Every structure is written in C-alpha cells, then in structure tokens.
Amino acid sequence: MTKIFIDPGHGGTDTGATGNGLLEKNLTLEIGLQVRDILQSSYQDVEVMMSRSSDITVSLEQRTTMANNWGANLFVAVHINAGGGTGYEDYVYPGVGLPTISYQEIIHSEILKQVDFYDRGKKEANFYVLRETGMPAILTENGFIDTLEDANKLKDPSFLHSIAQGHANGIARAMSLQLNPYTYRVIADGKQEGAYSNYDNVLSEVEEHLGEALKIEVEKV
Ligand SMILES: [Zn+2]
Known part of the structure; x- marks a missing residue:
C-alpha cells in the first residue's frame, strides 16, 4: 500500500493569498480533493490522507505531524503563488537529493503537460512542511492569484481539474502506482x-x- 499525504495549503482563518476575487485556501482545497479522488478512483493499492478536506484551520505543525504519524510515503503540499509573476513552480528542501528530486522532476513535468502555465522551474526552499516531514515532500505553487492572466485560468473549473490531473499523474508515475484494471x-x-x-x-x-x-x-x- 502506498500512502500519499495531500496538504491543501491554508484554510479556515488563514485564507492564504488573495486576489482577483479568489482565496488561495479555496483553490488549494478544490485541487487537493480532486487529486485525492483521481488517485483513489484510478489506482490500485493507494491510500490518501488529507491534512484537511474542508475549510478548517490547521497549523503547519499539525500537518507534518499527521503525515509523520501516518507514515506517508509522499507529502504533497498544494499552494497558489502571489506577489506578482506568472506560472508554475515547485519546491523541495535544499540539498534533499534522491529520491525526492526525481519525484520533483516527474511531478513538475506531469503538471506542465496538463496546464498551459509558464515554467518557472524546479526550486528549493527551507519551508516548514518540507523540513519537518520525514518522507519525500514537495510543495507546488500553481499560478499567481494576484496576476490577472493566472487568476482567470484559476477561475475555470476545467483548468483546476487539469492541475489536479497533473498532480495525480505525477504522483502516480513517481510512486509507480498501477492503474486499476476494472471499473x-x-x-x-x-x-x-x-x-x-x-x-x-x-x-x-x-x-x-x-x-x-x-x-x-x-x-x-
Ligand atoms: Zn500558500
């Protein structure tokens, strides 16, 4: 059984970034729930745990503790960027090495296959959830909420679904998940x-x- 921990960024009293009428916490939840659904409905021997599956406040420590106690095989945090810019980027912990950087490579390319976001590259950062997780961990930043061009894409439900599909495809390929033979x-x-x-x-x-x-x-x- 492969255990995938999905962490939709922010939630509850923490809206995350805002812009163009959008709240980051809502977008990350929608994407996260869809990633879970795709993994659970399409692949064998996979278990998915979410840090939150509704609009509740969850601390960073609670998120990593949940994943560590559960013994997740992969931690995927989903965020939306802000601060002016455009496109997609993802982060792993600085100098983390294999297998995490190969997972980043795979997830990065699978997401960009699904969505027409500018490629900002594969990056490293000393983020809490990347540092405090005891398993390979990646954090994705899916467009800029305060850039109109990206925000307009994020308002389209089919675009959010494509982001989720990209995450699911990347996770499945990185973790060698097998498709279910029957429906x-x-x-x-x-x-x-x-x-x-x-x-x-x-x-x-x-x-x-x-x-x-x-x-x-x-x-x-
Ligand atoms: Zn965020």
Whole structure:
C-alpha cells in the first residue's frame, strides 16, 4: 500500500493569498480533493490522507505531524503563488537529493503537460512542511492569484481539474502506482450514481444510497 499525504495549503482563518476575487485556501482545497479522488478512483493499492478536506484551520505543525504519524510515503503540499509573476513552480528542501528530486522532476513535468502555465522551474526552499516531514515532500505553487492572466485560468473549473490531473499523474508515475484494471458502476434504482475503480469509493457510494434506494447494483465493467 502506498500512502500519499495531500496538504491543501491554508484554510479556515488563514485564507492564504488573495486576489482577483479568489482565496488561495479555496483553490488549494478544490485541487487537493480532486487529486485525492483521481488517485483513489484510478489506482490500485493507494491510500490518501488529507491534512484537511474542508475549510478548517490547521497549523503547519499539525500537518507534518499527521503525515509523520501516518507514515506517508509522499507529502504533497498544494499552494497558489502571489506577489506578482506568472506560472508554475515547485519546491523541495535544499540539498534533499534522491529520491525526492526525481519525484520533483516527474511531478513538475506531469503538471506542465496538463496546464498551459509558464515554467518557472524546479526550486528549493527551507519551508516548514518540507523540513519537518520525514518522507519525500514537495510543495507546488500553481499560478499567481494576484496576476490577472493566472487568476482567470484559476477561475475555470476545467483548468483546476487539469492541475489536479497533473498532480495525480505525477504522483502516480513517481510512486509507480498501477492503474486499476476494472471499473465498477454503482446503480441505485436504475440510475448510475458513479463509476469507480477503487473499492473504497464503490463502497462509500453504495453506503450513500443505502436506506433510500430500493435496489443498488454494482456492475463490473
Ligand atoms: Zn500558500
């Protein structure tokens, strides 16, 4: 089982950066949740833990402690940049070496394959979450919230989905995750409610309709 820890930056009382009507905390959460969903629905033997899956305040120490106690194999922090500029960049801890820098290489290129962001490069920084995590860790900065061109991209749900897909593809390739061979359709009272490859997702969809639906079918396709 490969354990992936996804850390959507900021949250709750900490909005993160703001600009052009956007709050960083909302964008990082949306991207993070989608990365989780893609990994869980498409890949085998992967577990995902989130530092937060709603708009709550979580300290940096809580984030790294959660990942360390869980024994994550990879820590991915998702942020949106600010301060004037444009494009995508990511960070690892200075001088961290292998395998982290090879993961950075892979995740960086997979994200830029999915989105038309200017490539600001692969960088290093002494950030708390990169320093205090006991496993390979990367922090992504997905566009500038205070630059109109980037903000307009970040307002497009399909663009956010592409950012998430890039993260998921990069994480999967870096960690050698295997795609699920089958999909299961969950059908409640004749209506398809979802299609998943991950058993947990199948079961939670079934659970959602238990008690309401007269008939729930799970079909392997
Ligand atoms: Zn941030």
